Amino acid sequence: MSSIRVGVDIGGTFTDIVILDETGDRYFGKTLTTYPDPSAGFIKGLDENLEKYGFSYNDITTIIHGTTLVVNALIERKGVKTALITTKGFRDQIEIGNENRYDLYDLFIEKPTTLVPRSSRYPVTERILNDGTILTSLDEAEVKDIFKKADAQGVEAVAVCLLHGYKNDIHEKRIYEIAQEVAPHIRVSLSSEVSPEIREYQRASTTIANVYVQPLVEQYLTKLESDLIDRGFNGQFHLMLSGGGTCTIETACRFPIRILESGPVGGSIAGAFYSKLCDFDNLHVFDMGGTTAKASLVDNGEPLITNEFEVGREHRFMKGSGMPVKVPVVEMIEIGAGGGSIAHIDRMDLLKVGPESASSEPGPACYGKGGTQPTITDADLILGYLNPDYFLGGEMHLDVEAAYRAIEEKVAKPLGLNPVEAARGIHRVVNENMASAARIHAVEKGKDIRNYPLFATGGAGPVHVCNVAHILGVSEVISPVGAGVCSAFGFLSSPLSFDFVRSYSGRLDQLDLREVTRLLKDMENEGESILKQSGVKDADMKVIRTCEMRYAGQNHDITVPIPNGEINSASIQTIQENFKQQYEKLYSEASEGVPIETVNWRVVVQGPHPELFINSSDEKLEMNPPVKNKRDVYFNEYTDYKMTPVYDRSTLTPGVEIPGPAIIEEKESTMVVTPTFKVSVDRYFNLILNAKVDAIYDDKDRKQQQYV
């Protein structure tokens, strides 16, 4: 009998499965996601792959699952009928929002529709002030009436978000108790439990989203778990959290909003794993798929985490056009640049790419499914980066003629270029867009993007990564084995963990230290008991404390590490030093003499990181890798197509070195090695690309000639 760990990632189109056995061998599977019940695809895919690789359900020690279920339910408004109870005088907070227009130049924008219509928002008489004191006591009779009324109207879930409930939860708790008496079948989420952070709009929005999807998630996970048990599974079944850790089914059902981004974060977590495995201090995870490109940064082996997220930025991925959710989420930016992104000419007679996408239906022109719009995939095909006969491992044939026609018609002619120049332009413009978004993101975080080697995943990531690296001034690129199922693999490297937050604002030098210690201890105790229930031993638990702090008067918080144990005047000294250090890292200079404020205190309670062994080989075969074939490929560095060797990735073994230009094909993707890079295979079979030392961009002369 073997002992295996399984990662299952349900995405919009595919369900990915990764199996890792105790010897470090990895097995990959991909199956179509099933609708309306994605658990069917989960079970089917797992059945097939276990059988295919000779395992059984009782070999599985742990399954870690990520899913887009929650985010889809929110975007498609598929949750249950939900009501909101809030402080009298503030029923419209979720509709008023932050009062601004996310796109100043569009007079026709729409704000995200609230999950709770105004008629289902119930104000209740009560009021707590910002210091936690009660100004007006809770009118309990009113609360009873509200639940009766809501019940009569078929409300299945209630979110409770009272003003300053993050500071004093007494009224929210009491409302919960009353609900248990009056309407115990209605699910209730309290803002003081789901997201105890200052800012009523975001907190209410988060609490509503949580309870809105709760029944759905419970139903899905309970069924899935029982299906697995029926098949002989007796290991642990965990869910991926958006912030990077994992949790039990029970926790996921209580706080479903925490598994919001559980699928996409896997890529960043995988990046974090590889950065440690391969000794990269930093990585820029670059995931380019069919409709969008995502970027996230890994710093010293850890992905950057944010506490702000927006669900469904439908308006050109614009900040502010989605529904705000405050939970820990791996920080990722997403832009409309994927294989299906459409190239067009704008009013300035210039070439633009995306964010509109041809999606999978009809898809790029070269899919031959009726699409006539020129896309990135079409350009990549014309440039020779993609093999028309080996797309998705040959499952799909690409129509080169159709790609030419679309690009010639829609791009080349209007711009007065030939189709190859136009294709080159499309490829280049989209690379610039992605590089620009990543660079601005890094600047916002106070990082220098040039220090972040690129970790290329997704179907189109490896095709574009060298040129993106070149634009960003990055000289190193890594592409892991199984780049197409990277998320599911990332799950396997995550520890069990849970995050807590409490708002306690005040000047650092005036804090009630006993209160702070108590606050932190409370969170830690809660976390430890959650982990204990999941079988983690006390000795294996790790507590990570942080606090969001700022100079008084500033509105931008920075996250500062907080020492463990009792908080006393010595630790305040340390905290102050930590703050200054972090501040200097971000903003180059700290200020003297300005008071420092604390905002939110956070605790992560973590189980042990799973020890993953992945197959490696120290054997170095000094052989020339077999060239599969050759084809004409266009590179920026040359003036014309160049006959370029093509390799099959599965034949490349550790120690192999190939100078660019080269093409390396695998089933889900194609690595395009530009002439300025050379590629080698490391002991874990990763492709490692390095800029050639002598790779001075030798097209300078050529360019200058053009400019004259």
Place this chain on the structure above:
Amino acid sequence: MFDPVQVEVMWNRLITNLEEQAKTLIRTSFSNILSDAGDLSAGLFDSRGNMIAQANTGTPGHINTMALGVRHFLEKFPRERLGQGDVLIGNNPYEISGHLLDVTIVTPVFYDANLIGYFASTCHVTDIGGRGYNPEAESIYEEGVHIPYMKYYYSGQLNESLQSIIETNVRAPFEVLGDLRAQVVAQEVAIRRLLEMLEEFSLTEIDTLGREIIHRSEKAMRKALTDIPDGVYGNELYTDGVAEPIKIKCSVSIQGDEFTVDFTGSSPASSKGVNVSLYYTLAYVTYAIKAAIAPDIPNNEGSFRPVHVDAPEGSVLNASHPMPTAARHIIGHFAPVCVLGALYYAIPDATIAEGATSIWSMQVYGEDLQGESFSYVTFSTGGMGARPTKDGLSATGFPSGVRGTPVEIIESNSPLVIYQKELRPDSGGSGRYRGGLGQIIRFGVRTYKPWHFPTMFDCMNYPPRGLAGGKPGAKAEVLLNDQTYLESKRLYTFDPEDTVTLKLPGGGGYGKPEKREPEMVNFDVVNGYISWDTAEADYDVVEEKYQRISH
């Protein structure tokens, strides 16, 4: 000559460069105005002072004003008077963005020894001395420190004299000087990036690329303008004004690809600080035109060229020295609304009904319970006008893009207590598409002492008007203790236990109310956006129909 792909790539780089400048500025700034409201702009200018590109963060009031304002710096400091490490500063309200609180910093860019262009930014600083951010002053001399065009850094050396003058004269010296420093640093970062880019593309100057960008933008803007039917279109509106109503009158002339707005007939300047500089007027007018017909054409010299705006000197929309201007936005924001109203006759499908227009800045000062003095400002917004195909947005600013502050933050950062902040039912003008709703905000102060409340509001006498048969939105009301009506612009002092209720105006409707879909009327009634009385009075609904729909 560059091919179109090169132009796109390099243009994109310039904008990324400016975004980086703006992000660095926001990140390192101290005042909330920059980080929360984004009240800043960042731009790149060619060697002759033409604006080539701008970061996407700018508020409308800063977009065009900086483009023109930089010229005045260069008149004073021609290139031969500028060297490496020099940084210019100035806040002339009449020649830049309209009030002393906006400080502009200009840094020349050198490639080798050649001056090839300028980076500039304008930021709203926390304080500039004088009587503060309100219309109380009666001349610029009362409004704070006027920094003439001068060198803030000379060959890398800080102008210590200026620094200590600013430090001594503003209420929040740490924040103000911190923000100025942030502007300087962000421009240094921008220069480094630009020079790296020039290296990469083997360029030695930016004028050639700038010309290309400006030319393409101008061409696109002119083309968009030719799509508007030629003609002369007029409109006028009234705002509450200070002592008496202020009239804004415009005549919009579209001839081929030229767009000219003349504000002749508008009221003369006010004795209070609500006067608007011509550049600010121009900035908001250009913004409105672009939002209506060309949102995707970037802001630069080229896209501004075909637009001409004039107002008689000394009128409220063309203030001159020494007229007070501190609260110029109160009136200035009506200029683009007036122009959109005129454009309705030319392009009815691209314009929107009038909305609350002016920002509701709630400013309170006094002493808190500990006896420490405080001064706190927060912004709120009324309803936006209805659109030709959609309802107006509730509680959303237009034309400005300010953001509101959460109640929990207001109460944590000030002694204010907010008792109510909700949408104001029945405030949206009826129409086929309903105007956005205003808000009701009721607040008091935790204090033992009398507190002060300067009102700076509008639409209390003249409600936002509807379009195409739509009805007007509700007028604004401001009440003391829900009893006494207050005036729109006056400094009040209240007792500790007093409360103030602000009823922000709603937007005007678009199209005749009887054409509104009954389902939409029903939805509004069920959700309390409108009362049953309004539904009956304004819309063609009968009770049975309503009941049928609601079941």
